[in-house]
Amino acid sequence: MKFTHLALSLAGACILLLNACSNSPGAGGRATITGKLKAEDYTNNCTTLNGEYFAADEDVYIIYGDEPSYGDRVRTGPDGTFMFRYLRKGTYKVYAYSDDCSALSGTRAVIATVEITERKQEADAGIITVIR
DSSP, X not given: OHHHHHHHHHHHHHHHHHHHSOOSSSEEEEEEEEEEEEEEEEOXXXXXXXEEEEOOSOEEEEEETTOSSOSEEEEOOTXXXXXXXXXXXXXXEEEEEEEOTTSSSSEEEEEEEEEEXXXXXXXXXXXXXXXX
């Protein structure tokens, strides 16, 4: 009786551990995604470009795999650089919000898709350009 109970408990613990060791995209790995956020400054009616610069202290978000919402958010550094650390293999969507003269809401997400294929990969999301 005790042996059966112990065996069932061990089997249940193993199943829980195997399910917890997920290989899906997300935090818990050793890979990194970096990039830069560039802003284009337009007039109110979006017809004239006043200038462009790397955007400091702006929010950048990441979606892990097929999740419906973002999994993490970071702020850009003084030179517009952002970094998401400790990621596992998988596909990620990195995005920032931009003004959008054609949208009713006035904003839209500018998205870069990044694939991490190696455990210690340093992936580059490139330059994400937003309108301000």
